[in-house]
Amino acid sequence: MFSVVLELTTKCNFNCSHCVRGKRVNKDADINALDLFYSSGCNYGLDFISLSGGEPILCSNFYDQVGLIVDHGYDFGFVTNGYCYEEYEDLFKYKRQFKEVIVSSDGATVETYKQMRDEKGFDNSWKALKFFSSRRIPTKLRTILSTSNYREYEEIIDKAIEYGVHEIAFGSIIGESSLRLSAKQRLDCWMEIENYAKNRIRVQYLSCLGNVPIFRCLAALNSNSIRISPEGKCYSCCDMGEEAGLVGLVSDTFPIIRMRSVLLNSSIMSLYTKYFPSRNFVDDYDTCNFCIRNYPEAKKNIQAVLQ
Numbered sequence: 001m002f003s004v005v006l007e008l009t010t011k012c013n014f015n016c017s018h019c020v021r022g023k024r025v026n027k028d029a030d031i032n033a034l035d036l037f038y039s040s041g042c043n044y045g046l047d048f049i050s051l052s053g054g055e056p057i058l059c060s061n062f063y064d065q066v067g068l069i070v071d072h073g074y075d076f077g078f079v080t081n082g083y084c085y086e087e088y089e090d091l092f093k094y095k096r097q098f099k100e101v102i103v104s105s106d107g108a109t110v111e112t113y114k115q116m117r118d119e120k121g122f123d124n125s126w127k128a129l130k131f132f133s134s135r136r137i138p139t140k141l142r143t144i145l146s147t148s149n150y151r152e153y154e155e156i157i158d159k160a161i162e163y164g165v166h167e168i169a170f171g172s173i174i175g176e177s178s179l180r181l182s183a184k185q186r187l188d189c190w191m192e193i194e195n196y197a198k199n200r201i202r203v204q205y206l207s208c209l210g211n212v213p214i215f216r217c218l219a220a221l222n223s224n225s226i227r228i229s230p231e232g233k234c235y236s237c238c239d240m241g242e243e244a245g246l247v248g249l250v251s252d253t254f255p256i257i258r259m260r261s262v263l264l265n266s267s268i269m270s271l272y273t274k275y276f277p278s279r280n281f282v283d284d285y286d287t288c289n290f291c292i293r294n295y296p297e298a299k300k301n302i303q304a305v306l307q
C-alpha cells in the first residue's frame with residue numbers, strides 16, 4: 001500500500017501547545033491541482049489518501065475533495081481532533097472506501113488534556129471515537145505523550161478499549177517544548193505500555209517516540225508518508241522534504257518526488273551512522289529531532305546525488 005497525507009487546510013478550531021502547524025496563514029488546498037495529482041497517483045501505486053490539516057472538516061470544500069478522491073478510485077481516511085465529529089456523518093455514504101479514522105486525544109482526563117489541547121475538545125474527542133467505532137470504521141486513537149499525560153497510559157488504554165478503539169498510536173512531541181519527555185522517560189514509557197497493552201489492544205509506536213538503538217524511522221524510504229501541504233509543498237514526512245511543489249505534481253514529477261524522498265531517507269540514515277557509529281545515544285535523542293537538526297546536511301547530500 002502506498003499512501004500520502006494531504007493537508008487539506010491549515011485552518012483549525014484549536015491552538016494546541018505542541019502543534020507543528022505554528023502560525024500559518026489559513027489556506028485550503030487547491031482542488032484543481034489535487035485533481036491532477038489524483039489522476040497521476042494511481043499510475044505509481046498510490047491507493048490510500050489520508051486527510052489531515054489543520055482540522056480537515058474546516059476545509060471549505062471538504063466533501064468535494066472526498067468525492068474527487070473516491071471518484072478516482074482511492075480509499076481514504078482522516079485525522080481529526082474530533083471536536084466537530086458529527087459533521088463527518090456524510091462520509092458514511094462512502095463506507096467501502098472509508099478505511100480509517102484517527103482521533104487525536106492527549107490525556108485520560110481533562111486536566112492533563114488541557115495542558116496540550118483546548119479543554120473544550122476533551123469530551124468530544126472520546127465521543128468521536130465512539131461515534132466512528134460503533135459504525136465499524138477502523139478507529140485509531142492517537143496520543144502524543146508528554147510530561148503532562150505519560151503517567152496516565154493505563155487509563156488511556158483502558159478507556160480506549162471501553163470506547164471500541166481498534167488501535168492506539170503513541171507518539172511524543174516533535175521539536176522543542178517544555179512538555180517534551182526525556183529520552184529515558186520515552187523509553188520507560190514504551191516498555192511499560194508494551195507490557196500493559198499486550199494481548200489487549202494493538203499499539204503502534206510512532207517514530208517520534210523512538211529512542212531505541214535502531215534507527216526506526218523508515219517513513220520516507222517506504223514512500224508511505226509523503227505529506228502535501230495546502231501551499232502545494234511535498235514533504236518526505238512530518239517536517240522534512242519540501243522537495244517538489246504541487247504545481248509540478250503531475251505524472252512526470254510524481255516518481256521524482258518518491259525517488260527524492262527515498263534518497264533523503266538514505267542520506268539521513270548515513271548521517272545517523274556517522275554520528276552514532278557505536279549506537280551510543282545522546283540524552284535527548286529521538287529520530288524526528290535528529291532529522292530536523294540534520295536536515296540541511298542531508299539535503300546537501302541528496303542534491304549531490306541528483307546532480
Ligand SMILES: C[S@@+](CC[C@H](N)C(=O)[O-])C[C@H]1O[C@@H](n2cnc3c(N)ncnc32)[C@H](O)[C@@H]1O
Nearest residue numbers: 018019020053054055079080081104172173174
Ligand atoms: C497536525 S494534526 C492535524 C489533524 C487534527 N487537527 C488533529 O489534531 O488530529 C495531526 C497530528 O499531529 C500531531 N502533532 C501535531 N504537532 C505535533 C508535534 N509537535 N509532535 C508530535 N505530534 C504532533 C497531533 O497531535 C495530531 O495527532
Ligand code: SF4
Nearest residue numbers: 012014016019054081
Ligand atoms: S487540533 Fe490538530 S492541527 Fe489543530 S492545533 Fe491541534 S494538533 Fe494542530
